Amino acid sequence: MTATTSAPGIQTQPQTRRRMSAAQRRDLRDGLLFTSPFIFGVLALWVGPMLYSVFLILHKWNMLAPPKFIGAGHFERMLNDPLVGKSLINTAYYTFIGVPLQLVVAFALAVMLNQQIRGLSIYRTIYYLPSITPAVAFAVVWVQILNPEFGVLNEVLHWFGLGPINWLFQPAWAKPALIIMSLWLTGFQMIIFLAGLQGVPQELQEAAEIDGANAWRRFLNVTIPIISPIIFFNMIIGIIASFQVFTTVFIMTDGGPQNATLFMVLYIYRNAFELFRMGYAASLAWILFLIIMAFTAIQFFFANRWVYYEGRL
Amino acid sequence: MMIALGLTFLMPLAWVVSTSLKLPGQVFITPIEWIPTEPKWENYFEVFRRLPFHLFIRNSFFVSIMGTIGMVLSSLTVAYGLSRLRWPGRDFVFTVLLATMMLPAVVTMIPVFIIFKEIRWVGTFYPLWVPAWFGAAFYIFLMRQYMLTLPLELDEAAKIDGASNFRILWQVITPLCGPAVATITIFAFLQHYNAFMEPLIYISESDMYTLPLGLLWFKGRFGNFWHLVMAASMITILPVILLFFFAQRQFVQGAQFTGLAGR
Numbered sequence: 001m002t003a004t005t006s007a008p009g010i011q012t013q014p015q016t017r018r019r020m021s022a023a024q025r026r027d028l029r030d031g032l033l034f035t036s037p038f039i040f041g042v043l044a045l046w047v048g049p050m051l052y053s054v055f056l057i058l059h060k061w062n063m064l065a066p067p068k069f070i071g072a073g074h075f076e077r078m079l080n081d082p083l084v085g086k087s088l089i090n091t092a093y094y095t096f097i098g099v100p101l102q103l104v105v106a107f108a109l110a111v112m113l114n115q116q117i118r119g120l121s122i123y124r125t126i127y128y129l130p131s132i133t134p135a136v137a138f139a140v141v142w143v144q145i146l147n148p149e150f151g152v153l154n155e156v157l158h159w160f161g162l163g164p165i166n167w168l169f170q171p172a173w174a175k176p177a178l179i180i181m182s183l184w185l186t187g188f189q190m191i192i193f194l195a196g197l198q199g200v201p202q203e204l205q206e207a208a209e210i211d212g213a214n215a216w217r218r219f220l221n222v223t224i225p226i227i228s229p230i231i232f233f234n235m236i237i238g239i240i241a242s243f244q245v246f247t248t249v250f251i252m253t254d255g256g257p258q259n260a261t262l263f264m265v266l267y268i269y270r271n272a273f274e275l276f277r278m279g280y281a282a283s284l285a286w287i288l289f290l291i292i293m294a295f296t297a298i299q300f301f302f303a304n305r306w307v308y309y310e311g312r313l
Numbered sequence: 314m315m316i317a318l319g320l321t322f323l324m325p326l327a328w329v330v331s332t333s334l335k336l337p338g339q340v341f342i343t344p345i346e347w348i349p350t351e352p353k354w355e356n357y358f359e360v361f362r363r364l365p366f367h368l369f370i371r372n373s374f375f376v377s378i379m380g381t382i383g384m385v386l387s388s389l390t391v392a393y394g395l396s397r398l399r400w401p402g403r404d405f406v407f408t409v410l411l412a413t414m415m416l417p418a419v420v421t422m423i424p425v426f427i428i429f430k431e432i433r434w435v436g437t438f439y440p441l442w443v444p445a446w447f448g449a450a451f452y453i454f455l456m457r458q459y460m461l462t463l464p465l466e467l468d469e470a471a472k473i474d475g476a477s478n479f480r481i482l483w484q485v486i487t488p489l490c491g492p493a494v495a496t497i498t499i500f501a502f503l504q505h506y507n508a509f510m511e512p513l514i515y516i517s518e519s520d521m522y523t524l525p526l527g528l529l530w531f532k533g534r535f536g537n538f539w540h541l542v543m544a545a546s547m548i549t550i551l552p553v554i555l556l557f558f559f560a561q562r563q564f565v566q567g568a569q570f571t572g573l574a575g576r
Binding site: 024030037041045046048049050053056117121122123124126128135145149195246250264268269278282288289296 | 328391393394395400415422425448507526543549557561568571
């Protein structure tokens, strides 16, 4: 998943081409046989569909009339479609404000749980459970929690003399409301951080302590570098997932109010499965795909500046 | 501090449970009455009377179990081919595997839908569980990493005894992969059980709804009855909570595997 594993390099094996012994032939046969489910899956569910969607991009098709060739027409249309820009900005807002906050919350929770506290397994359960519940269920629940009149969140704000806030009914507050909810779902990232923290070698901490480093410096200069691959992992996964958020907005706001939560995947879904503009939806999906790939590549590019891999200088 | 944070995280779930046991008139009383004086367990039966939740439960479990079996079998088989056999092209297949792990699924959503429509699978359960039988990159990767930790002498000894690769996989390697199998079982089950977009796109007949679709339908029809909606939500969440408490160790272990895969 990271730079160390993603570039294994293809080993050249010159002898295999010329003459293969019976054993080598059997190995090749078995190798292909055992990996055949995956090979078939990649061809049928990735390569084939991606090629097919190139066809879709170039055609206008509502699944009833035959497809009509329009070349780059979909891309011209995107430039004149204000909802494309709107959904891109909304998605970027949700991702670039939401993911850093999620990482900070997950990391802070993990650091707290890494202290010697009583009832560790109870706290771990409390923080972890929300992240594995079905998205539909917690979306339904959070609509009520965020209800301006009777919701729990406004009641809590009221204790502190704040609010009430019209969370999901006010364009300025709808995205922050969704981000607040996403913080409640960071349990899985927290568990991954916690596993990483528990793997920080005690000797390193002690050595730094002998050298006179205080707790804060030890945290900054020992703990953070050691677990930086895990921060990187959570960041990559978090950004890819956040760009593709769908279920919660589909249920909680359906893009509203005034398109304030119209995210890319929701807009793609609408075009494909409500308006049956298959070609246009496929084009939008490709744009989102390229954006996500670009951001993933950028992160890998900058990774060796801050991600520390043990055993690599 | 810890206690306050813990309560904050617990609050939504506590609120679901409490609301699901209230009379309609008690729901909107402020300040919130966290523990209803007389829990109304009938709310749960009422949910089943209004919509066929027993069918939704059956459908959800069918899809999740079929998907999980496929995911475990495909991960074992493909990971074996990638970790314990030497053959030209293996590294290429592994590179492709790593690449697909990073690909955002959104790009294939529409073409895959059209393909399934062409082969008349739209409106059936097949699109929800058959893809798992071809393996998912991430689970195969986890299994491969796990298999790499097992000594190769095991295979060699079995080979000398004349065992085929199939027998080695099922009788020698698989019994040693318990922790990885447990992790994949749990996460594959959750993934299928929690899935929303696939059922939304592929299932139209209400008798075939999975729990997430059923819950959404329930909310659409009876949205004003918060106590019933919360009971229906609880019915949807409960299997996940039970699974978590029965397999807590595997859950934590699974997340740790996942994190270590990131190294």
